[in-house]
Ligand SMILES: Nc1ncnc2c1ncn2[C@@H]1O[C@H](COP(=O)(O)OP(=O)(O)OP(=O)(O)O)[C@@H](O)[C@H]1O
C-alpha cells in the first residue's frame with residue numbers, strides 16, 4: 265500500500281525545527297513530498313531545555329510540512345544530538361543467525377535492533393540506548409569481517425558502537441513531540457542522519473569524516489571500511505561566532521547574527537582594509553562603527569579554534585592524519601565564507617561541502633547544508649522499513665493531497681522558509 269511508505273522526520277536543532285515528509289520511490293530513492301521550518305528558542309547546544317517553546321516550534325514546523333505534503337503526521341523519526349550522547353564499544357554473541365544455513369541480509373539488518381532490544385539495559389544509570397551500530401563481525405575465529413552476508417555459520421560475534429543518551433534529555437525531547445500528539449517512532453542520532461545525506465557508500469569504505477557544524481554543536485562522525493568507527497559532539501557551533509561579535513562590539517544578538525551572515529569571512533584580507541559597518545550598542549540608542557577587517561579577524565580566530573578542536577577530537581578517535589580521508593562539511597554554519605578553504609589548508613584533507621543529494625523532488629531551498637540532518641533521517645526511516653514492515657507512519661488524505669501542489673508553491677515563494685534562505 266502506497267501510504268505505508270510515507271515517513272516523517274523532525275530535526276529539532278538549536279536554531280530551527282525542520283520537518284520533512286517523504287516516501288520511498290519505486291527506484292529505492294527517497295522522494296521528498298513536503299517540509300516545514302520554524303525557528304526554535306527552546307534548545308540549547310542541541311538539547312531541549314524549554315519544552316513548551318520547543319513544542320510550539322515543532323507544532324508550526326509539522327503543520328507547515330503537513331500543508332505542503334497533504335499528509336497528516338501521526339508518528340515521526342526524531343533527531344537527537346548534544347553532549348549528553350555517549351558512545352561505547354561492545355561485543356555480543358548472536359546465535360539466531362543462519363537459520364537457512366547462511367547468514368542472510370535480513371539477519372544482518374536485525375542484529376542492531378536485537379542488541380538494542382535485548383542485550384542492553386543502561387536505564388539503571390539514567391542512560392538509554394539509542395543505536396547499536398555494527399563495526400565488524402567475527403565468524404568461526406575469523407575476525408574483522410565487514411560483510412558476513414552469505415557466510416555459513418549459526419553463530420557470530422558482533423562488535424558494535426553503542427550510542428546512548430541521557431534519559432532525562434530524551435524525556436524532554438519526546439515530550440516536545442508527543443505533547444502535540446505525535447508518536448516518536450524512533451530516535452535517530454543526528455550525525456548518523458547527516459552522514460546518510462551527504463556521504464556516499466564509497467566515501468564510507470575509503471574513509472570519510474562528516475562534520476556537521478550547526479547552531480549549537482559540531483557533530484563529527486568518522487567512517488572507515490564501510491562502518492562508522494568514531495563519533496563525537498563538540499559544543500560549539502554558529503552561536504559562538506555570533507556571540508563573539510556581541511561580546512566584542514557590545515551589540516545585541518540579532519544585529520550580530522545579521523552582521524555575521526552579511527559580512528563575516530575567515531579571509532580577513534578579502535575585505536578592503538578601511539571598510540566599516542555600523543552596529544547598534546546593547547541597551548542604548550547609539551551606534552558603533554566596526555571595521556570589517558577586524559570583524560573578519562575575529563571570525564578567523566574562532567574558525568581556527570573550531571578547526572583545532574575538530575582535529576583534536578579526530579585524533580582522540582584514532583584519526584591521526586586526515587590526508588587519507590574525505591572530509592565533508594555540512595550544517596548551516598559550515599557555510600561561513602572561507603571556512604572550507606581554511607580547513608583544507610589546515611589539514612591537507614580532501615574537503616568538500618555536503619548538502620542533501622540523491623533524493624527525488626528536493627526543492628531548491630532544501631539543497632543546503634542546514635537540511636542534511638532532516639533529509640538524512642528520511643533515508644534512515646526508509647532503511648528501517650526495509651528491515652521490518654511497520655504500521656502506517658502517516659496517512660495521506662485525498663483532499664490534502666490535492667492541496668499539495670498549491671501549498672508547496674506557497675511555501676517555496678515565501679513563508680517561514682524565506683527567513684532561512686541563505
Ligand atoms: N552563510 C553563513 N555563514 C555563517 N554562518 C551561517 C551561514 N548560514 C547559516 N549560518 C549559521 O548556521 C547556524 C544554523 O545552522 P543549522 O541550521 O545547521 O543549526 P541547527 O541544526 O539549528 O543547530 P544544531 O544542529 O547545532 O542543533 C546558525 O548559527 C547560523 O548563523
Ligand SMILES: [Mg+2]
Nearest residue numbers: 277278478637
Ligand atoms: Mg542541526
